Amino acid sequence: MVIESLWQWSPALVVGFAQxxxxxxxxIAIGSLLGLLIGALGLSPLRILRLPARLWVQLFRNAPxxxxxxxxxxxxxxxxxxxxxxLPFPDWLKVTVGLALPASANVAxxxxxxxxxxxxxxxxxxxxxxxSRGQLFRSIILPQCFKRMLPPWMNxxxxxxxxxxxxxxxxxHDLIDTAQIASNTVNRTGFTVLIYFSVLALFFAYCYPIxxxxxxxxxxxxxx
Amino acid sequence: METFVQWAAHLGLNYRFLLDAYQxxxxxxxAWTTLLLCVLTIIGSLLAGITLAAMLTSENKAxxxxxxxxxxxxxxxxTLVQLYCAFLVLNMxxxxxxxxxxxxxxxxxxxxxxxxxxxxxxxEALRAGIEAVPAxxxxxxxxxxxSRRQLLWNxxxxxxxxxxxxxLVNNLIDLVKMTAVASAIAVGDITYASIMIWxxxxxxxxxxxxxxxxxxxxxxxxxxVGRALEAxxxxxxxxx
Numbered sequence: 001m002v003i004e005s006l007w008q009w010s011p012a013l014v015v016g017f018a019q020x021x022x023x024x025x026x027x028i029a030i031g032s033l034l035g036l037l038i039g040a041l042g043l044s045p046l047r048i049l050r051l052p053a054r055l056w057v058q059l060f061r062n063a064p065x066x067x068x069x070x071x072x073x074x075x076x077x078x079x080x081x082x083x084x085x086x087l088p089f090p091d092w093l094k095v096t097v098g099l100a101l102p103a104s105a106n107v108a109x110x111x112x113x114x115x116x117x118x119x120x121x122x123x124x125x126x127x128x129x130x131x132s133r134g135q136l137f138r139s140i141i142l143p144q145c146f147k148r149m150l151p152p153w154m155n156x157x158x159x160x161x162x163x164x165x166x167x168x169x170x171x172x173h174d175l176i177d178t179a180q181i182a183s184n185t186v187n188r189t190g191f192t193v194l195i196y197f198s199v200l201a202l203f204f205a206y207c208y209p210i211x212x213x214x215x216x217x218x219x220x221x222x223x224x
Numbered sequence: 225m226e227t228f229v230q231w232a233a234h235l236g237l238n239y240r241f242l243l244d245a246y247q248x249x250x251x252x253x254x255a256w257t258t259l260l261l262c263v264l265t266i267i268g269s270l271l272a273g274i275t276l277a278a279m280l281t282s283e284n285k286a287x288x289x290x291x292x293x294x295x296x297x298x299x300x301x302x303t304l305v306q307l308y309c310a311f312l313v314l315n316m317x318x319x320x321x322x323x324x325x326x327x328x329x330x331x332x333x334x335x336x337x338x339x340x341x342x343x344x345x346x347x348e349a350l351r352a353g354i355e356a357v358p359a360x361x362x363x364x365x366x367x368x369x370x371s372r373r374q375l376l377w378n379x380x381x382x383x384x385x386x387x388x389x390x391x392l393v394n395n396l397i398d399l400v401k402m403t404a405v406a407s408a409i410a411v412g413d414i415t416y417a418s419i420m421i422w423x424x425x426x427x428x429x430x431x432x433x434x435x436x437x438x439x440x441x442x443x444x445x446x447x448x449v450g451r452a453l454e455a456x457x458x459x460x461x462x463x464x
Contacts, residue, residue: 192316
């Protein structure tokens with residue numbers, strides 16, 4: 001009986017989880033692009049460019065994610081006025097932006113860490129071969145960085161996916177929201193137990209392989 | 225206070241709720257609740273972390289396997305879902321079992337869930353610390369006829385703690401930020417108090433600034449205490 005209702009609700013749960021995954025993918029995409037830009041600014045020799053980057057990273061790494069999500073949800077308008085057309089700005093997109101902000105700060109830090117982890121000899125060797133600064137970054141430092149950034153970046157993605165659970169608190173119709181509706185509709189003890197633990201299981205099934213893969217990559221890149 | 229509100233009004237920020245005794249009171253109560261939540265969960269998470277780390281590093285499979293499973297599940301699922309599983313499911317079952325005598329308030333559930341959640345992260349940091357103690361140090365100590373217990377308390381754990389301290393402090397800063405999820409089950413922390421205020425007076429931005437500074441100060445304090453502890457525990461030859 002309880003299993004039957006879970007089976008009935010499972011399509012709705014899958015749709016809800018798809019919403020979570022969509023939010024996480026868009027958030028990591030925006031976060032990565034923005035984060036690399038900010039990370040690059042943070043490396044600039046000009047203080048005036050470095051300072052805003054540091055500030056951005058400090059601000060968004062130290063703010064609770066939930067507070068940032070509330071911030072983007074309530075402060076941003078519900079539609080954007082471009083020229084004469086109104087583009088809707090749905091709640092899920094606001095949550096995505098709310099997650100992309102801390103993601104960008106973390107990506108910037110991962111980038112900075114990766115650059116810092118390249119041995120100083122690599123820089124010196126490249127300079128002694130008369131590479132320009134641009135060439136040095138493009139053909140020596142960055143290719144080594146991206147390999148080192150991959151494991152922490154994947155870890156960040158898993159954390160963001162788990163962060164999408166917060167979307168339900170600002171009224172996005174995601175997996176947890178669906179589970180709450182289902183549990184209130186069916187209103188049976190056994191079903192409530194089952195549905196919340198299936199939510200847990202779904203998140204675990206998605207995030208655990210990512211974390212395993214991260215550990216494998218970390219071990220593989222550990223020596224060289 | 226008045227001058228601050230007027231000064232903020234010049235900048236276009238509406239801080240008038242600070243003059244209202246009720247709203248100011250609820251915000252201050254919220255701040256205290258968050259502070260209490262932080263202190264209790266920091267203690268609870270450290271205790272949970274030490275217990276889990278002891279289980280993890282034990283030779284006994286019956287202890288280390290459950291700890292490993294618990295940690296993997298905790299690290300790979302959202303805190304909010306864990307909180308719901310605890311508060312909406314376990315709490316419901318408990319209430320059905322013992323009726324109105326259920327001793328656990330939402331506040332207690334948040335403390336338990338966040339303690340266990342961060343405890344899992346602490347345990348991993350401590351395990352890494354224990355494994356980072358060089359084997360030669362342990363061999364040297366055992367060649368000096370240290371007993372197993374002495375070896376653990378006088379050599380392995382002091383070193384492990386020092387190795388693990390930076391990541392423990394990092395976890396604790398994360399913990400401070402994580403307490404904001406308490407508002408999801410209507411614990412009256414600062415986030416919840418702010419939501420209550422901005423639903424009435426539509427001043428989200430002002431409250432956000434207040435909340436971000438509050439959490440910023442809290443994590444700054446934890447960071448400073450961590451740095452001070454690191455400096456105090458520093459041993460020549462280990463770390464830098």
